[in-house]
Amino acid sequence: MxxxxxxxxxxxxxxxxxxxxxxxxxxxxxxxxLKGKWNEFFKNDNPIVLELxxxxxxxxxxxxxLFPDKNFIGIDIKGARIWTGAKESFESxxxxxxxxxxxxxxxxxxxxxxxVSEIWxxxxxxxxxxxxKRLTATNFMKxxxxxxxxxxxxxxxxxxxxxxxYTSEMVKANNYPVAFSTTDLYHSGLVDPILSxxxxxxxxxxxxxxxxxxxxxxLEKREHFIEPDVEIEKDSYRSFGRNQRTNPQ
Numbered sequence: 001m002x003x004x005x006x007x008x009x010x011x012x013x014x015x016x017x018x019x020x021x022x023x024x025x026x027x028x029x030x031x032x033x034l035k036g037k038w039n040e041f042f043k044n045d046n047p048i049v050l051e052l053x054x055x056x057x058x059x060x061x062x063x064x065x066l067f068p069d070k071n072f073i074g075i076d077i078k079g080a081r082i083w084t085g086a087k088e089s090f091e092s093x094x095x096x097x098x099x100x101x102x103x104x105x106x107x108x109x110x111x112x113x114x115x116v117s118e119i120w121x122x123x124x125x126x127x128x129x130x131x132x133k134r135l136t137a138t139n140f141m142k143x144x145x146x147x148x149x150x151x152x153x154x155x156x157x158x159x160x161x162x163x164x165x166y167t168s169e170m171v172k173a174n175n176y177p178v179a180f181s182t183t184d185l186y187h188s189g190l191v192d193p194i195l196s197x198x199x200x201x202x203x204x205x206x207x208x209x210x211x212x213x214x215x216x217x218x219l220e221k222r223e224h225f226i227e228p229d230v231e232i233e234k235d236s237y238r239s240f241g242r243n244q245r246t247n248p249q
Contacts, residue, residue, distance in 0.1 A: 008083040012101070017094075018086045020079065020101040026109045036112030042071045042096060047117035050075060052104050052124075052135060055199065057085015059122045062197035064089065064097035070117075074099045075107065104135065111147040118153040119144055119219075123201050126163035128234050131227065136167040138174070138225035145221045153179070157195070157214050159205040162235045164213035169228035177218040185212040210237075 012018045021032055039045050047070050051060045054074030064072045074097075076082050082099045089097040100110060127133040134140070136156060144154065156167050164183065171178060182188040185195060186206075195214060202212060 005080045008080050012079055012083055012086060015086050015090050015099075017090065017098040018082065018101070019099070021110075026106055030109075032110045035110055036115060038071070038073070038111070038115060041098070044071070046071050046096070048073065048111075048115060049118040049120065050107070050111075050116055051120040051122060052107070053121065054085065054099070055081045055122070055201070057082060057089070057099060058199045059120055059197055060097055060099070061085045061089050061092075061094070063120075063194065064094050066193055066197075068096055071096045071098070073097075075102060075104060077101065077103050104140075105143070108143060108146045113146060114149045116147045116152065117149055118155065119148065120155045120157070122157050122199055123159060124156075124163065126158070126160040126166070126235065128162055134163070134166065136163070136170055138170060138227050141170075141174070141219065141222070141225060145219055148219055150221055152219050153216060154219050155214070155216050157185070157202075157212065159202070159210050159212060160235050161213065162232055164215065165230075165232045166228065167215055169230050169232075171215070171217050173226040173228045174222060176220060179216040179218065181215040181217075183211060183213050185214045187211075188214075 012020060019032070019034070026032070034041050038048055049063065049070055049072050051057070051063070051072065051074045054060050054076045057074040060072045060074030063070070074082065074085055079101050082101055086099050102110065121135050124135040131137050132139050156164070158164050168181065180190065182190065198206070205212065
């Protein structure tokens with residue numbers, strides 16, 4: 001491991017708004033001490049919003065700046081990535097931003113039923129080969145509804161046509177209400193300061209002519225889930241390295 005990563009990990013240990021809990025500590029059935037008590041940590045009763053797979057935390061930090069009346073928590077397994085947003089929010093004195101380093105599959109150990117109001121999925125890996133690893137697959141919907149308030153909101157922002165199409169079909173198959181959906185966000189006419197926040201990778205996609213897709217839907221709670229039975233064309237540009245990806249159109 002490089003010295004730079006080690007230095008970042010050391011920094012994370014000093015930040016009071018960063019929580020790094022080994023999965024082995026939760027596998028025995030125990031839960032994180034703030035589960036059901038996040039409003040005590042933030043010292044308010046404001047809504048809690050998660051960014052799953054937050055990467056460098058650009059959305060977590062950006063949303064926290066835009067909405068001081070909400071609390072935002074970025075979640076990612078990569079500590080070196082989280083460090084960027086954690087450092088910025090700490091040095092800016094933000095009181096409504098926090099980060100958790102853990103696997104997304106473990107979030108029900110960190111949040112109680114009805115504790116979360118919204119979930120953001122910003123440019124997740126589309127996982128074109130394995131459905132159950134997609135962050136909008138029905139197994140994740142089942143997980144999310146354990147912690148979301150009834151009629152909680154899910155946001156997906158993606159460069160991937162495969163991910164957007166799959167998610168749209170999943171939403172349709174399960175009759176989730178759609179608040180907004182577009183295959184070309186920045187030419188959709190939608191003026192929303194939230195959606196104007198751009199991550200590092202999003203800027204790369206835009207510079208290469210790739211349209212940004214966005215869907216916002218309501219996660220009404222379900223007992224049974226339906227996986228969409230559709231064939232979806234895979235993203236051809238994802239077979240290349242990031243520095244070679246361009247719009248195939």
